[in-house]
Amino acid sequence: xxxxxxxxxxxxxxxxxxxxxxxxxxxxxxxxxxxxxxxxxxxxxxxxxxxxxxxxxxxxxxxxxxxxxxxxxxxxxxxxxxxxxxxxxxxxxxxxxxxxxxxxxxxxxxxxxxxxxxxxxxxxxxxxxxxxxxxxxxxxxxxxxxxxxxxxxxxxxxxxxxxxxxxxxxxxxxxxxxxxxxxxxxxxxxxxxxxxxxxxxxxxxxxxxxxxxxxxxxxxxxxxxxxxxxxxxxxxxxxxxxxxxxxxxxxxxxxxxxxxxxxxxxxxxxxxxxxxxxxxxxxxxxxxxxxxxxxxxxxxxxxxxxxxxxxxx
Numbered sequence: 001x002x003x004x005x006x007x008x009x010x011x012x013x014x015x016x017x018x019x020x021x022x023x024x025x026x027x028x029x030x031x032x033x034x035x036x037x038x039x040x041x042x043x044x045x046x047x048x049x050x051x052x053x054x055x056x057x058x059x060x061x062x063x064x065x066x067x068x069x070x071x072x073x074x075x076x077x078x079x080x081x082x083x084x085x086x087x088x089x090x091x092x093x094x095x096x097x098x099x100x101x102x103x104x105x106x107x108x109x110x111x112x113x114x115x116x117x118x119x120x121x122x123x124x125x126x127x128x129x130x131x132x133x134x135x136x137x138x139x140x141x142x143x144x145x146x147x148x149x150x151x152x153x154x155x156x157x158x159x160x161x162x163x164x165x166x167x168x169x170x171x172x173x174x175x176x177x178x179x180x181x182x183x184x185x186x187x188x189x190x191x192x193x194x195x196x197x198x199x200x201x202x203x204x205x206x207x208x209x210x211x212x213x214x215x216x217x218x219x220x221x222x223x224x225x226x227x228x229x230x231x232x233x234x235x236x237x238x239x240x241x242x243x244x245x246x247x248x249x250x251x252x253x254x255x256x257x258x259x260x261x262x263x264x265x266x267x268x269x270x271x272x273x274x275x276x277x278x279x280x281x282x283x284x285x286x287x288x289x290x291x292x293x294x295x296x297x298x299x300x301x302x303x304x305x306x307x308x309x310x311x312x313x
Contacts, residue, residue: 005303006049008078010058010070013275016091016292017057023296029054031077033070041069043077050082055299060094060113061251061274068094068113072120079121087124087302088117089295091273092221092249096131114138126298128273128291129220129248132172144308146298148248148271151289153183155269156216156246164214165189165240169231177218189215191231211239221249222270225256229263236264249273250288252280260285 008029009017021028030046056078058071071088078086095109110132117125118140125139128146136143156164163186168177170193181188189208215235222228222245232243243265250270257279260268270276271291280286294311301308 005053005055006047007055007057007299008045008074010056010067010074012058012061012067012070013091013272015275016059016272016290016295019272019290019292020057020089020296020299023293024300031074033074041066041073043070043073045077045081048081049078051084053085053087053303054078054083055087055089057089057091057295059090059092059273061092061249062253064094068116072116075117075120075122085123086121087126087299088122089299090125090127091271091291091295093127093130093135096135099132099135110135111138124302126295126302128271128295129176131220144298144302146294146308147179147312148273148289148291148294149180149183149312151271151291151294152246152269153180155289156180157184159244160184160214160216162214163187164216164244165208165210167191167208167210167215167217167231167235169193169217169219169227173219176220180218187213189235191217191234193227193230206234206238210235212241214242215240215244217243217245219245219247221251222247222256222260222268223251224254225252225259225263228268229259229265232263232265242266245269250276250280250286252277257283257286 006029007021007026008031032044034042056074060068075086095113098109124142126144129148136145163184165187166177166181167189168174169191177188189210192205217231228245235243244267245265246269248271268286270288272288276288298308
């Protein structure tokens with residue numbers, strides 16, 4: 001039988017790739033990724049992919065440089081093996097936070113990475129909950145931007161029979177938060193903050209009524225958890241009866257786990273776009289929801305030229 005599609009994975013998140021393949025009822029493609037003694041990446045495709053539409057599952061999470069190079073080397077190996085097309089499925093897009101020149105003489109790494117991905121021969125990119133939606137415009141190949149919202153709403157709908165107040169931790173996240181509030185018929189609040197040094201923020205005040213209300217903070221990622229825990233404390237100080245959070249990408253670097261554990265947050269929902277460290281998995285306030293079915297359905301629709309945006313209507 002003619003093989004028309006195949007899914008491969010780098011070393012960034014093989015567990016997620018296996019779950020996606022289970023949903024698609026496909027075996028995970030065979031490849032070998034190794035390192036030379038000086039750290040250079042080597043990749044070998046161990047099956048015939050001539051004319052096949054290939055999907056590579058590889059979030060560019062920590063160690064971001066290693067995982068990014070694995071993706072580029074895998075893509076080059078697949079193109080030289082005459083793959084029909086190569087689609088990069090990046091559940092988490094690394095280097096996305098530098099999406100503009102925020103200060104003189106600084107890089108725009110989101111664009112740089114987009115150029116590297118395009119130069120490697122990748123024909124299409126799929127990613128989830130970008131830090132800034134305009135990153136899609138940095139690519140000259142088709143880009144499918146997915147959202148974890150259906151996964152979170154399924155859980156939040158059962159967790160909060162009475163709609164909570166959805167809270168944006170900053171002005172940039174208002175559009176995302178409004179989309180959640182609209183679908184659950186909930187109220188919206190905004191945390192006004194002023195950012196000082198990198199990875200540090202100071203909460204100023206709350207816009208919206210949160211007194212005696214259950215609140216859910218929504219964000220695209222949790223890095224050091226400073227913004228999240230400060231926002232949670234500000235909501236409690238403003239009279240919120242309880243505070244939970246939901247963020248797609250669990251970067252969780254530095255003191256993030258300890259900050260969450262010591263905070264007033266009751267629960268923090270994340271997804272498996274990034275593999276959780278053993279320390280994060282042991283944190284009783286963290287709960288990871290899988291986006292494998294969502295990514296698998298997106299791959300299926302892309303392959304059959306069906307609508308992807310209808311997943312989020």
